[in-house]
Amino acid sequence: MLIEVQDARLHPVAFDLRWAAGKDAELASLPEVAGELRFQGQARPAGEGLRLQGHLHGDIAPACARCLEPIPMTVDRDLDLLYQPESVIGESAEVEIHTADTEVGFFAGAGVDVAEVAREQILLALPMQPLCRPDCRGLCPHCGANLNQGPCSCAPAADDRWNALKTLRKPAP
Ligand SMILES: [Zn+2]
Ligand SMILES: [Zn+2]
Known part of the structure; x- marks a missing residue:
């Protein structure tokens, strides 16, 4: 109008x-x-x-x-x-x-x-970054599952990061 x-x-x-x-x-x-x-x-x-x-x-x-x-x-x-x-x-x-x-x-x-x-x-x-709740767990980057509804069957990403760190810190022979 x-x-x-x-x-x-x-x-x-x-x-x-x-x-x-x-x-x-x-x-x-x-x-x-x-x-x-x-x-x-x-x-x-x-x-x-x-x-x-x-x-x-x-x-x-x-x-x-x-x-x-x-x-x-x-x-x-x-x-x-x-x-x-x-x-x-x-x-x-x-x-x-x-x-x-x-x-x-x-x-x-x-x-x-x-x-x-x-x-x-x-x-x-509209809010710039709307969140359904402050601690929303988001989607699994691998399988896309909504992590608020429980863990998915993918390997936890945190473990990969720790493994990489261990490799880096391995003392030189
Ligand atoms: Zn959410
Ligand atoms: Zn997953």
Whole structure:
């Protein structure tokens, strides 16, 4: 849904978008979304651009960085975003208007696509190195077994390392 600056200048534009994982093509690039995603709020004019205030709520399940199991999480955040047309980049004084807790984004064209905004915010909400639990044992590098579910039948890698150390330390004849 594209919100055009000229429309917001006439009156605030309310939006209420919902997507469901697996049903909406717009979420195809976001495999982490596990349930319904809802983004609702209002757009008002701000300088040459728009100010978006709203609420983003959704269920996501990013993969554990070690064992790749999905980790159920909820995104539930208030958003206050400022968007300025790309043409203001360079007119530096104009860009400095943002306050400490308002993020500034830029758009090309007539306005801001709020579906794109929701996608960006979900990506920002994803943890960099999600872990299903702090002591996740990860996958066996040899057979790929999930070591949280018990040891696999591969030889423990630690033994190999100790053997190599013994060889190195063998005194010269
Ligand atoms: Zn894990
Ligand atoms: Zn293994």
